[in-house]
Amino acid sequence: MNPTWNQQLIKKENKTIVLQLIIQQAPISRADIAIKSGLNKGTVSTLVAELIDEQLILETGPGVSSGGRRPVMLVFNENAGCTIGIDLGVNYILGILTDLQGNIIEKNRHNFIPQSIEQTLQQIHNDIRDLMAKAPHTPYGIIGIGIGAPGIVDNNSSVVLAPNLGWKNSSIKEEIEEIFQIPVVIENEANAGAYGEKKFGLGTNVDNLVYISTGIGIGTGIIMHEKLYRGATGFSGEFGHMTINMNGETCRCGNTGCWELYASEQYVIQKALKLQLVTCENASIEQIIELAQNGNEHAIDLLQKTAVHLGIGIVNIVHALNPQKIIVGNRLSGAKSWMEKTVQEYVKNHAMTSHQSEVKVQFSDPSFPATALGVAAFSVEQFLNRSLEKINPNT
Numbered sequence: 001m002n003p004t005w006n007q008q009l010i011k012k013e014n015k016t017i018v019l020q021l022i023i024q025q026a027p028i029s030r031a032d033i034a035i036k037s038g039l040n041k042g043t044v045s046t047l048v049a050e051l052i053d054e055q056l057i058l059e060t061g062p063g064v065s066s067g068g069r070r071p072v073m074l075v076f077n078e079n080a081g082c083t084i085g086i087d088l089g090v091n092y093i094l095g096i097l098t099d100l101q102g103n104i105i106e107k108n109r110h111n112f113i114p115q116s117i118e119q120t121l122q123q124i125h126n127d128i129r130d131l132m133a134k135a136p137h138t139p140y141g142i143i144g145i146g147i148g149a150p151g152i153v154d155n156n157s158s159v160v161l162a163p164n165l166g167w168k169n170s171s172i173k174e175e176i177e178e179i180f181q182i183p184v185v186i187e188n189e190a191n192a193g194a195y196g197e198k199k200f201g202l203g204t205n206v207d208n209l210v211y212i213s214t215g216i217g218i219g220t221g222i223i224m225h226e227k228l229y230r231g232a233t234g235f236s237g238e239f240g241h242m243t244i245n246m247n248g249e250t251c252r253c254g255n256t257g258c259w260e261l262y263a264s265e266q267y268v269i270q271k272a273l274k275l276q277l278v279t280c281e282n283a284s285i286e287q288i289i290e291l292a293q294n295g296n297e298h299a300i301d302l303l304q305k306t307a308v309h310l311g312i313g314i315v316n317i318v319h320a321l322n323p324q325k326i327i328v329g330n331r332l333s334g335a336k337s338w339m340e341k342t343v344q345e346y347v348k349n350h351a352m353t354s355h356q357s358e359v360k361v362q363f364s365d366p367s368f369p370a371t372a373l374g375v376a377a378f379s380v381e382q383f384l385n386r387s388l389e390k391i392n393p394n395t
Contacts, residue, residue, distance in 0.1 A: 019051060029073055084379075121176075146376050150189050188237070195374035197211050209323050242313065243258065268335075277298055277299055327363075
């Protein structure tokens, strides 16, 4: 290996270690960084000085002394830049503007049923411009845009297949990057939701979880040993298309009896229309939840039957992956009051006893933007990685 390249690689690794310690354990002193990282004090001081010059970290007030002079503490500069996270649903678009620690600065949402990919892209562009206009002044400005899309997304951020959107082999990353001249990352919305829950939501205290995104379809994101599990080709987590009814209806994916046909927002709306609980003009999960809130027994019964169907798939996931926590998010999480207990009881009654001892099933807060936060976090990580690559091996 080229000695200069080797030196540069080592320095990047050391600088990454220092920055991650500051992000995760701030406020922290230079001395504590040296102890926790195993790096010598001189190396730590040099790397800290660079990170301060780059405005990625800040010196704050003195810490507690164990004897002698009180140490200067270091914190991550969460206000060094902003990022945009977009949750692209089948019937809505939600956008957030955050700082580098995931604190939400601005948020917008539109219920939206697109007629074409061009119409969808135009709405995404409008939302991005709106959020950019509201961004505060920061040293690095908007450092990235993350978009969570339903369907299969490959390692190059191309949407390979999104049946519920009618998309196939759609590469929107390059188009958005060209328009805004900002790095873009596209991720499967359930993967992003799992990551958002792990970093900021109900999953912060567990190492292994499954996030179930219950929208028009069902997607799942898997966190194993604190990391997003993508599978051999990056397409893991398509539990929405596992068969739970061999003689069932045909799914848009081409399979028969898919889980999402019986446990999704789409299922609830279709059944509500057949029961004449709603009309085509006002058919939405919000309308059905409102009926349940007003004591409509048919609406409550529909939500509880859907919860049983949801439980069937969750039991399969529990048996397959043995997670510590399963988080139900997205649209059906708004029906928590009528669904969560039914799902929990179904899992308790049907999952193997050996798999029940650790797993906990919870519905997320419907207002928590897990997917948007997840893709925003991916953008921040890519920005920090790019920043750490711009190093001088001779310093």
